Amino acid sequence: MAGAGPGGCAAALALATAGADVVLVHRERPSRLPVGESLAPTARPLLEHLGVLDRVTARGHRPCYGSHSAWGQDTLTAQDHVRGPYGSGWHLDRRLFDSSLREAAHEAGARLHSGSVTAVVRTGDLWRVSVSGTEVVAPYLVDATGAGARVARRLGAGVLPTDHLVAVAAVLPGARPQSGTRRGGTERVSLIESTAFGWWYTAPLPSGHHVAMALTDPDLVARAGLRTPTGWFDALATTRHVHARLAVRGTGPPQRLSVVRAGTSRVLPTAGAGWVAVGDAASATDPIAARGITSALATGIAAASALTARADGDGQALGRYADLTSGVHDEFLRARTACYRAGRRWDTPFWTRRTD
Template sequence: MTRLRNSPDVLVAGGGPAGVAAALTLASRGADVVLVHCAQGAGPRVLESLSPLARPLLRGLGVLDRLPAACHAPCHGNRSSWGGPALTASDFLHGPYGAGWHVDRAPFDAALRRAARAAGVRLHAGSVRSVARHGGRWRADVSGAVMTTPYLVDATGARARLARRLGARLVRTDHLVAVAAGVPLTVPGHDGPYGTRGGRERTSLVESTPFGWWYTASLPGGRQVVMAVTDADLVAGAGLRTPEGWWAALAATRHVRARATGHRTTAPDRLRVLPAGTSRTLPPAGPGWVAAGDAAAATDPIAARGLTHALATGIAAATALTEEADGDPRAQSRYAALVDAVHDEFLRARAVCYRAEERWDTPFWTRRRAPASVTRRAAGATPGSSR
């Protein structure tokens, strides 16, 4: 089949896991796919963890064994100090899929795109600048090149840039941010406080505090990420605007401090403030287009489900487009209903998780105890358990 350079069957905007999952799924079904990705990457991410539930998704996409070891390290479970000072554990090793991963997103995403290219997906560095409907097809300006296509996938992240240009609206639940720093792991041959060789702890750790919560995990390449998570308007009051204030707030923790300060004794040189809020795009699909990953629905990182959600919605979005192309007029509405149902379930689980922490009557926590439109009683909700 002759492929017209600027007239693919599907144009996918966004080269992260959601976009690649959609592109690979479409290519496996015979579609000519152009994947548009920013050559500079999408920037730093909030939580760099991958649930064991993602393994069958990666295997189904044919990429599980094509991801280099340098882009991921094992994650054996979650530890949390939530609702009380003691640590509780949730382990992956006895589950059906084994360990999860802590991933370095830049090489991880690059490896996914290489797999997409090997599967026949055409990569185009740049971004979709504009899009309009003409004669039953989309006409898109892709960094100076004009492409026409019958189908679009928006995988541009939580801002849902493409879907919003097509008339969808972004509904934000909160304005959560993560104030993050990298800490080099430089204690070779040391048995850390959690019984790990080389100071490496292969679990994620979450610890709640009056202003929000802390997260830390070891990443590939001898690094550790440490971040304070709170609402954007509370950053200054918590002292998190400067490296010195951030370091002082870290020193006030118990469990995160034990991990982080074993590797570093001074404040970091700089901090990164990263958006981490919950939002949804309404609608997440329409005739000839779908949104996937954070562009469809972005979730609070307490759930540790972002990458798994990106892969799953990418696959489901591609399936909806295929079914629409095969003449099913309700494919997009079913996909939209699925995205909405999964997001509503996340909101219920998130409410239960936050309400389990009752020690502090501070703005961060009282906001999350307020009655919500979506509530549910559930037992045993812990950080990282909402997927």
């Protein structure tokens, strides 16, 4: 198992619970901006399936009651999670969420191995995997290395991008409360606002701060003035709803910005002889869909089922998994196009690239 994010941990946990011998390769990374901080309510049945719902949602996270958006118009529309079948979602402490999943996988029997995959060789029906100087021998590989799909590309798969969207993001101090968005004294909704160069997103963090990000294409970053903290802050101040939410007049520019890959891409194929890709390593999707973590959990569970079936003699199991992930990605692309067409107000490069 290469990678211990939500997809890799979900696959490791499901396989270990089923009795498989699992090695979960994980490399500690420097502290990063908490951009994956929201978890949709649709993740609830997946976490229940893995037996970790209470464990991973009760430790430092906060409820997310829905989202507000000014998408294609000046006024806000609201989506209320609480009225849906799964109740509220969560604003996550992402590092804590991921570590909770790793702990659960380890307690189920998965062995954690610190390092990263540096070489992969197929010998008969086995893989010989070099992990930071140590060799691991296994009949199956799971690539959970993110959108770069480092293992799948070593095995001959290709990464096919649809766009190269990036998020220019920062963490800002907690802002003044907004009427209609408070429960229990705390603001608990995400906010999206479209602009000529792309769109803005902001959400509260469990720490009390807010993450805010401008999403656009790499060649438009400088044109939109987003290269420097001051320019980014000035662009934020021109928004209507994000500006009001964050009360930016009372603060200064952030100390630093982080540029995070946020593009849509797929890996073809997502499975082959003795291997599968999960999460962003299989299908990375535009964050407008708010489905990244949920999709990672779902593909991890589906991949574990496919590998178990293949080990039991079902020679078509991995092919069905590949067909499933490809079909889901195709469906997403259609929904993505419809979403951007609904939000288009400007004949600017960002919007024409996604709607023409």
